[in-house]
Amino acid sequence: MASAAAPDQSPRPVRFGILGCASIARKLARAMLLAPGAAVAAVGSRSEEKARLFAADNGLDAATTRLHGSYEALLDDPDVDAVYLPLPTSLHVRWATAAAVRGKHVLLEKPTALCAADLDAILAACDAAGVQFMDSTMWMHHPRTAKMRELVDGKEAIGDIKVINSVFSFRANEDFLQNDIRVKPDLDALGSLGDVGWYCIRAILWAVDYELPKTVIALRDPVKNRAGVLLACGATLYWADGKTATFNCSFLTNLTMDVTLVGTNGTLHLTDFVIPYEEKSAEFCVASKSNFAKLHTGWDPLPSKHVVTTDLPQEALMVQEFARLVQNIRDAGGNPEGKWPAITRKTQVVLDAVKASIDKGSEPIEVAS
Numbered sequence: 001m002a003s004a005a006a007p008d009q010s011p012r013p014v015r016f017g018i019l020g021c022a023s024i025a026r027k028l029a030r031a032m033l034l035a036p037g038a039a040v041a042a043v044g045s046r047s048e049e050k051a052r053l054f055a056a057d058n059g060l061d062a063a064t065t066r067l068h069g070s071y072e073a074l075l076d077d078p079d080v081d082a083v084y085l086p087l088p089t090s091l092h093v094r095w096a097t098a099a100a101v102r103g104k105h106v107l108l109e110k111p112t113a114l115c116a117a118d119l120d121a122i123l124a125a126c127d128a129a130g131v132q133f134m135d136s137t138m139w140m141h142h143p144r145t146a147k148m149r150e151l152v153d154g155k156e157a158i159g160d161i162k163v164i165n166s167v168f169s170f171r172a173n174e175d176f177l178q179n180d181i182r183v184k185p186d187l188d189a190l191g192s193l194g195d196v197g198w199y200c201i202r203a204i205l206w207a208v209d210y211e212l213p214k215t216v217i218a219l220r221d222p223v224k225n226r227a228g229v230l231l232a233c234g235a236t237l238y239w240a241d242g243k244t245a246t247f248n249c250s251f252l253t254n255l256t257m258d259v260t261l262v263g264t265n266g267t268l269h270l271t272d273f274v275i276p277y278e279e280k281s282a283e284f285c286v287a288s289k290s291n292f293a294k295l296h297t298g299w300d301p302l303p304s305k306h307v308v309t310t311d312l313p314q315e316a317l318m319v320q321e322f323a324r325l326v327q328n329i330r331d332a333g334g335n336p337e338g339k340w341p342a343i344t345r346k347t348q349v350v351l352d353a354v355k356a357s358i359d360k361g362s363e364p365i366e367v368a369s
Contacts, residue, residue, distance in 0.1 A: 011331055014323040015041035017080035017104070019071055019095060020087040021054040022181075024109060028084050028136070029058040031315035037323035041081075042066040044074025071095055075102045082326055084136070085109060088187035089194060093118045100125035105132040105326045107319075111194035111351065112344055119348045123341050132325045134318075134340040135347075137202055139274055141321055142314040144282040145206075147306065148268065152207065152261065157288045159265030164207050164245035166200040167258045168274055169232075172251040183229050183251075191230035192249050193355060199274050200247035201350045202343075203259045204237060210346050213237035213245070216365045218357035223252065235354040265289060269303075279313045 016032050018025050018040065032038045040060050045051040048069030055065050068074040075083070075098055082105035085096055089111050096106050106126055112135050113119035126133040139145060152158050172180070181187040182195045190197075205212075215238040222233035232250035257275065261268040266288035276282035287303035294300075310317065328334035353365040 011037060011327045013037055013039040014105075014326045014330075015039055015079055015081045016107075016319075017042040017044060017068075017074045017077060017083045018054075019044050019074055019083045019085045019099070021045045021050055022086040022109075025054070025084070025086045026058055027315055028086070028319070029054075029060060031313065031319045032084075033059065034312055034316040035319035035323065037327060038319045040065055041079055042068060042074050042077050044068040044071050046070065071098075075099055075104060080104060081330060082107060082132075082322070086136075088181050088184075089114055089190065090187055093121055096122045097125040100129045100131050100133075103129055103131060105322075105329070106134075107322050108133070108135050110135050110137055111188075111190055111198045111348070113348060114189060114194075115355075116345065116348045116352050119345060123345065126336070126341070130329070130336060132322065132329060132336045132340075133344070134322050134325070135344045136315075136318065137199065137347075138314045138318050139199070140202070140206070140343075141318040142276065142282060142308075143310050143317075144270075144276070144284060144308040147308050148270075148284055149206075151286065151306075152268070153209075155265075157266045157286055158261060158263035158268055161207055161261050161263045162243055163260075163262040164204050164243075165258070165260045165262075166203045166245070166247040166273075167249070167256050168196040168199050169248065169250035169253040170196070170255045171253060177225070177231070177251065183225055183227070183231070185227045185229050189229060190351070190355065191224075192251050193230050193233055193351065193358075195249075196251075197233065197247065197249035197354070198347060198351060199257075200249055201354070202347050203273055204245040204247060205343070205346055205350065207245075207259075207261050208239070208243065210343060211239065212346055212349065212367050213243075214240045214367060216350065216353040216357055216367055218354055218362045219246075219248070220362045222358050223250075230358070233354075233358060235357060237350065267303075276314070280311065281307060281309050283307045 043051040051067040083099045084107045086109040219234040223231045234248035237245040259273045270284040357365045
């Protein structure tokens with residue numbers, strides 16, 4: 001086992017290998033340069049030339065970043081502690097399990113798998129190898145999310161949550177709709193459900209502290225391309241105690257990232273939940289104990305605006321937290337944090353139920369516990 005850092009030294013950085021040069025990997029490469037405790041040690045692609053171009057385009061140090069012309073070579077690199085894996089979803093099982101078997105900690109792009117059974121194979125490999133698993137749902141790591149959690153859990157302002165609505169959409173151009181991996185059945189067969197619906201489902205589960213719904217019913221008439229991949233869809237989730245949540249996700253409508261939580265005492269709104277409007281400042285609004293003003297001419301009291309600032313963008317905070325967990329395992333003999341794989345699996349289970357309901361013409365689907 002690697003020796004721990006001396007008390008007066010900061011821990012050795014976690015050495016990341018970027019496995020695949022997808023466009024989202026550019027954002028994570030920047031995050032790794034910004035995040036304390038992280039360093040980009042290697043880039044692996046299907047050709048060394050592609051890895052070299054990626055490194056040059058993203059400001060990675062040519063002297064310290066090793067370039068690998070295959071995914072296997074990166075996984076065999078002894079100086080890589082962890083891999084960030086932004087490959088198409090259909091390749092996740094193969095390469096995430098291969099990374100875990102080689103003792104690499106796994107930061108996996110979402111959607112994490114095509115189905116819960118595939119995800120379970122990945123999580124089992126990580127568990128057997130004693131490596132940390134985390135999916136890259138970045139907004140989970142923004143301090144705004146922690147502030148909202150505090151407010152929701154406090155009950156006073158919001159009360160018991162009864163209704164949740166979420167929308168994540170963007171208007172894709174024709175090139176995207178024809179050529180992007182997210183519309184190809186052999187690469188990312190979940191389409192908009194996996195790409196943007198994942199965030200809506202996660203936000204809903206986050207709001208109810210990850211209590212799984214009892215039943216899921218997909219909204220009727222989802223939009224699919226000629227290959228049968230989802231371009232727009234949605235669903236309503238039902239809990240045994242009467243809570244409901246509805247989400248819509250689409251590649252066909254204006255950029256929208258809304259979450260609304262409606263409780264017995266108040267309502268929480270945010271309109272940029274996946275990617276804040278600004279990197280260093282994010283806000284949300286709360287209407288609490290709302291009533292009509294005199295003669296019903298307005299509201300009393302007015303909603304309050306809450307602003308949360310951060311020195312690092314949320315993706316860098318995610319990398320920082322993942323690196324901290326890896327350092328605890330690598331340097332202090334700690335165990336992997338089980339919270340993150342558990343949250344991922346619940347998101348996947350609900351996503352699976354939505355997909356099953358879509359495939360069965362919006363039949364109700366019971367959610368496996």
